[in-house]
Amino acid sequence: MSIVTIERKVLEKNDELALQNREVFQRHGLFVVNIVSSPGSGKTSILEQTLEHLKNKLHIAVIEGDVQTDFDAQRVAKFNVPVVQIVTNGGCHLDAKLVQDALASINLDGIKLLIIENVGNLVCPANYDLGENVKVVVASTTEGDDKPLKYPTMFRNASALLINKIDLLPYINCNLTELKTNALKINPKLKVFETSCTTKQGIAEWCTWLEKQV
Amino acid sequence: MHELSIAQNIVEIIHKHIPEAEWEKVASVHLKIGKVAGVVSDSLDFSFQAITAETSLRNTRLEVESIPFRVLCNACGVTTENEVGFTVCSECGSGNTKVLSGSELDITEIEIAEPAVKIS
Numbered sequence A: 001m002s003i004v005t006i007e008r009k010v011l012e013k014n015d016e017l018a019l020q021n022r023e024v025f026q027r028h029g030l031f032v033v034n035i036v037s038s039p040g041s042g043k044t045s046i047l048e049q050t051l052e053h054l055k056n057k058l059h060i061a062v063i064e065g066d067v068q069t070d071f072d073a074q075r076v077a078k079f080n081v082p083v084v085q086i087v088t089n090g091g092c093h094l095d096a097k098l099v100q101d102a103l104a105s106i107n108l109d110g111i112k113l114l115i116i117e118n119v120g121n122l123v124c125p126a127n128y129d130l131g132e133n134v135k136v137v138v139a140s141t142t143e144g145d146d147k148p149l150k151y152p153t154m155f156r157n158a159s160a161l162l163i164n165k166i167d168l169l170p171y172i173n174c175n176l177t178e179l180k181t182n183a184l185k186i187n188p189k190l191k192v193f194e195t196s197c198t199t200k201q202g203i204a205e206w207c208t209w210l211e212k213q214v
Numbered sequence B: 001m002h003e004l005s006i007a008q009n010i011v012e013i014i015h016k017h018i019p020e021a022e023w024e025k026v027a028s029v030h031l032k033i034g035k036v037a038g039v040v041s042d043s044l045d046f047s048f049q050a051i052t053a054e055t056s057l058r059n060t061r062l063e064v065e066s067i068p069f070r071v072l073c074n075a076c077g078v079t080t081e082n083e084v085g086f087t088v089c090s091e092c093g094s095g096n097t098k099v100l101s102g103s104e105l106d107i108t109e110i111e112i113a114e115p116a117v118k119i120s
Ligand SMILES: Nc1nc2c(ncn2[C@@H]2O[C@H](COP(=O)(O)OP(=O)(O)OP(=O)(O)O)[C@@H](O)[C@H]2O)c(=O)[nH]1
Pocket: A037, A038, A039, A040, A041, A042, A043, A044, A045, A046, A072, A119, A120, A121, A164, A165, A166, A167, A168, A195, A196, A197, A198
């Protein structure tokens, strides 16, 4: 036997492309958010609320990632912001290459905030750096309070947690304190917001925080 | 199933670092995978075997070393390990900690089988 020692990151190719994306973002003075959650937690709904709230204050562009369809891009396009849909055709996450390709079709001049909605999946997107400044994780009350313990990686790498569908709390078995405690044990630095896209609770606070990061 | 895309990355790294004439002889690939890297070793193995089955890497095995999730507490100075991935110190509860390991997804060594009898 002979042994070749190589010591490399398995995802080094993605990391290199993410670094290139990061350079592009910096050159344009862009702040980039990568939104992740399980399918249906409310990423697009939060995005809609955020655009509604911030689009007159900030120039925003959006990249949508989905396994199939451009439904989410259509929802975002109603706000008259530049939006590109990435369809992964079965792929369970966005990677830096897909984002790089999508960037080619957005005019970034003047844009201050780029929001990337990742594919609905709490596991796979965690390993793929896109070049973003922050990851934001959305967990909805209907998913239960144990999500942070089941999918710790996503919560550990995120800067903010939006506990969405807070309006549904009276109807379901979700211990909000437990959910928050679990999330903060995984990541004590997590900034936590309680939001509802139906009652708009917490949306202003979240947008204020986001605007401050930019 | 991002294990499939991770397996593809492993194949690419082997192809990049080992001359094509030796691919048939790659016996194993050594990986370090952190406890909280979000990668399931069995799925990775399954994916790797599936995509290499009919290729020159069909005899290659993945050897995975699992790396514990370890946290050093800046408050009490104790290093602890836990399975879940709690970043708060399990000794004193402080959030002022540093993660020492557990997120690795590294390829460390490629082992090449030499011919059994060497003609010298
Ligand atoms: N009651 C309630 N429903 C919500 C809230 N936010 C989103 N929803 C609903 O939840 C469903 C899924 O919302 P989306 O915004 O499409 O979720 P998503 O995370 O973008 O979904 P994918 O992109 O498919 O992963 C929709 O029917 C929304 O109307 C909320 O705060 N309260």
